[in-house]
Amino acid sequence: MNTSDNNELYGLLAEFPGPEPLVQATAQVYAAGYRRLDAYAPMPVEGLAEAMNFRRTSMPLIVLIGGIIGGLSGYLLQYWVAVIEYPVNVGGRPLHSWPAFIPITFETTILLGTFAGVFGMLALNGLPRPHHPLFGVAQFKRASRDGFFLCVETSDRKFSLDQTRDLLTAAGAIEVIDVPR
Amino acid sequence: MSQADALRETLSRWNRIAIIAAVVGGALCGLAAIVNLEQFLRSYLVGFIFWWSVSMGCLGLLMMYYLVGGRWGAAVKPLLEFGSLLTPLTALLFLPVALGIDRLYPWVQADDITPEKALYLNPPFFYARAVVYFIIWWLLAWLLCRRTAAAAAEFPRWRILLSAGGLVALFLGVTFAAIDWGMSLDPEWFSTIYGALVAMGGALAAMALVTLTLTALDRGAPDTPPLVAPLTLGDLGSLILTFLILWAYFGYSQFLIIWSGNLPEENIWYVNRLNGGWQWLGLTIVLGQFVIPFFLLLSRDVKQHPRRLKFVALLVFVMQYLYVLWSLSPSFHPRQFYIHWADFAALAAVGGVWVSAYLWLARRRLPEILAANPS
Numbered sequence: 001m002n003t004s005d006n007n008e009l010y011g012l013l014a015e016f017p018g019p020e021p022l023v024q025a026t027a028q029v030y031a032a033g034y035r036r037l038d039a040y041a042p043m044p045v046e047g048l049a050e051a052m053n054f055r056r057t058s059m060p061l062i063v064l065i066g067g068i069i070g071g072l073s074g075y076l077l078q079y080w081v082a083v084i085e086y087p088v089n090v091g092g093r094p095l096h097s098w099p100a101f102i103p104i105t106f107e108t109t110i111l112l113g114t115f116a117g118v119f120g121m122l123a124l125n126g127l128p129r130p131h132h133p134l135f136g137v138a139q140f141k142r143a144s145r146d147g148f149f150l151c152v153e154t155s156d157r158k159f160s161l162d163q164t165r166d167l168l169t170a171a172g173a174i175e176v177i178d179v180p181r
Numbered sequence: 182m183s184q185a186d187a188l189r190e191t192l193s194r195w196n197r198i199a200i201i202a203a204v205v206g207g208a209l210c211g212l213a214a215i216v217n218l219e220q221f222l223r224s225y226l227v228g229f230i231f232w233w234s235v236s237m238g239c240l241g242l243l244m245m246y247y248l249v250g251g252r253w254g255a256a257v258k259p260l261l262e263f264g265s266l267l268t269p270l271t272a273l274l275f276l277p278v279a280l281g282i283d284r285l286y287p288w289v290q291a292d293d294i295t296p297e298k299a300l301y302l303n304p305p306f307f308y309a310r311a312v313v314y315f316i317i318w319w320l321l322a323w324l325l326c327r328r329t330a331a332a333a334a335e336f337p338r339w340r341i342l343l344s345a346g347g348l349v350a351l352f353l354g355v356t357f358a359a360i361d362w363g364m365s366l367d368p369e370w371f372s373t374i375y376g377a378l379v380a381m382g383g384a385l386a387a388m389a390l391v392t393l394t395l396t397a398l399d400r401g402a403p404d405t406p407p408l409v410a411p412l413t414l415g416d417l418g419s420l421i422l423t424f425l426i427l428w429a430y431f432g433y434s435q436f437l438i439i440w441s442g443n444l445p446e447e448n449i450w451y452v453n454r455l456n457g458g459w460q461w462l463g464l465t466i467v468l469g470q471f472v473i474p475f476f477l478l479l480s481r482d483v484k485q486h487p488r489r490l491k492f493v494a495l496l497v498f499v500m501q502y503l504y505v506l507w508s509l510s511p512s513f514h515p516r517q518f519y520i521h522w523a524d525f526a527a528l529a530a531v532g533g534v535w536v537s538a539y540l541w542l543a544r545r546r547l548p549e550i551l552a553a554n555p556s
Contacts, residue, residue: 056481064479091443099440102433 010133010181011036011153012164013140014173019045022148025171026051029152032167036156040134040143057124059117066116067109074108075101133179151179184408185547188398192544196537203533209526221523222281223513228527229278230363231386231505232535233271234379237355238387239264240322241380244344244351247325247336253416256409259549260391263542265322270538272315274531278362279311288368302365310361314354321347355380366512370450372439378431382501385424389497392417394543395554396491409554411485418484421497422475429471454511458518462507470500502528 016022019041026039030052039048082088083095090097122128134140134151143149150173152164168176213221243261246254254261283289288302324343356376364375395417399408409417439447455463474493483489510519543550 060479060481093443099437102437 008181009154009161010179011151011155011159012161012168013134013137013149013151013177013179014168014171015139015175015177016148016150016172017174018148019043019048021172022150023047023051025168025173026150028171029150029167033158034152034156034164036153036159038151038153040140040147040149040151042142042144042146042148045148059120059124062120063113063117066120067113070112070115071105071109073112074105077108078104133181136180137177139175139177185551188408188551189544189547191398192540192547196540196544199533199537199540201533202529203537206526206529206531206533210523210530213521213523213526217521217523218281219284220521221527222277222285223510224521224523224527225277225281225531226285226362227506227509227524228531229271229274230379230509231502231528232274232531234355234383234505235386235390235535236264236267236271236383237318237351237380238383238385239391240268240318240325241348241351241355241384242387242391243325244321244348247341247344248348250336251416252413253420256413256554257391257395257417259546259553260394260543261387262326263539263546264387264390266326266542267535267538268315268318268322270535272319274534275311275315279308282307286365286368288365294368298368302368307361310357314358317350317354321351352377352380355383363509366509367450369446372435372447372450374431374435378428378435381424381428381431382504385421385428386498386501388417388421388424389494389501392421393491393494393498395550396487396494398550399487407487409487413554414487414490415481415484418478418490418493421494422478425471425474425478425497429475453515454507457516459507459511459516462503462518466500466504466507469496470504474500 014025016025022039022041023045026037026048029037037052039045039052041048078101079096082097082101087095089095139147140149141147150168152159152168158164165176210221210225213224239261242254243258243265246258246261278285282304286302288294288298289304294302321343325340325347356379359376359379363379364371392414395409396414436451439451442448453459474497477483477489477493483493506524510524513519
């Protein structure tokens with residue numbers, strides 16, 4: 001492993017002639033033990049996510065935690081206001097009238113759950129990010145038109161400039177391009 | 182041998198159980214009618230309303246599928262048709278209620294209610310309305326499920342248009358029927374969301390029933406592919422969750438508004454149902470028909486797994502019956518928990534008849550279920 005190369009490079013970008021070769025190559029590279037890789041295609045490609053063994057993200061957990069915090073804080077806020085800080089007798093009902101607290105609790109659950117969803121998604125995507133190294137490669141523009149790309153990142157434990165390049169070429173890449181950081 | 186034969190065998194076995202339930206339940210109902218006619222009619226009304234609402238739910242979901250389409254509907258469309266086609270059968274099952282209204286509904290003695298209410302709540306008008314409801318439902322079910330050359334296309338335009346108008350008609354019909362058959366047990370009491378709550382409970386029970394049918398059929402040998410694709414199962418689970426939330430929202434709205442107003446003529450309905458033991462049934466429903474299935478159905482691991490989803494669908498279906506019991510029975514036994522053996526007999530009798538007809542259709546038209554779930 002050549003550390004100086006790895007510091008200058010974001011990864012290796014390989015171009016493939018079509019969707020099927022891309023899926024096959026992705027499966028091969030994954031089978032070879034690489035995990036930090038990503039594929040880019042101009043349209044949804046069936047089987048690509050499975051070839052990368054695309055795991056579930058932690059988004060559901062983040063949203064659940066956001067929702068629970070929202071629900072608890074909404075309820076406790078009302079409890080604090082209505083029972084402790086500003087108790088008012090409304091029609092002889094007990095101060096802790098939970099049925100009336102439910103709508104607000106529901107709203108704050110949704111609110112914080114949604115916030116957790118949006119901001120959690122941005123955080124997991126690594127956003128905000130003004131520039132991505134892949135845009136430094138001229139050919140990468142074609143990923144939104146007719147190019148099928150697979151990128152292996154240098155941060156992968158198995159990454160080695162020569163071996164990875166050989167593997168990608170053997171997997172059927174038309175061209176393997178260095179992606180500067 | 183083949184998957185179809187194994188499934189046909191399973192359906193036959195279930196059908197035998199349903200027929201036994203119908204016969205035993207029917208015999209016990211007969212006994213109950215001799216011993217205590219009033220109690221029999223009360224128990225029978227609960228059983229009838231529950232299974233009738235399942236038929237209405239099937240019809241509503243079928244029309245919803247014609248309007249919005251989707252993977253979920255393609256998978257369960259035959260089962261929804263079977264449930265809808267049982268509308269004439271529910272009309273037959275209505276007969277004991279129709280014959281017993283003088284013992285069921287306090288308003289039959291006209292001096293119990295105001296003259297204005299008697300204009301609507303009187304036996305001749307009650308019967309006329311019931312006839313109109315059943316004709317509308319039967320027409321809708323017949324037009325939507327009939328096999329014709331014109332219906333060869335999966336979504337004929339006239340069926341889409343019929344579904345758009347039909348959903349409105351169904352919702353109005355179920356609302357009025359729910360007021361006539363359920364709400365009028367307490368002629369002084371009223372709630373504007375009552376009909377919508379019954380309609381949504383029916384849709385929820387129907388969604389749970391078709392999901393339960395598919396997932397229970399899906400237990401072939403380990404080497405055979407699953408009957409329903411995991412993503413489709415996930416959609417069915419998500420729809421149960423949707424109807425669950427909507428039903429809970431309607432139910433809670435009714436409670437919150439009446440609780441906030443706290444007027445004696447309104448809150449008596451809840452006072453009768455939250456005292457003397459009924460409150461424990463109510464708490465069971467809150468837990469079993471909202472809290473537990475809600476959290477279970479949040480997880481994709483549950484929704485996309487046939488056995489786990491089967492458990493949740495069964496829970497929701499049973500709980501919906503308990504809700505119908507809780508919403509009707511305390512009108513006869515206010516503030517005093519009361520379960521009679523005739524309640525179980527009526528559930529078995531009406532349910533046995535309904536389910537055996539449903540399974541008979543499913544067995545006869547099994548190729549449609551298999552074609553809807555290619556795996």
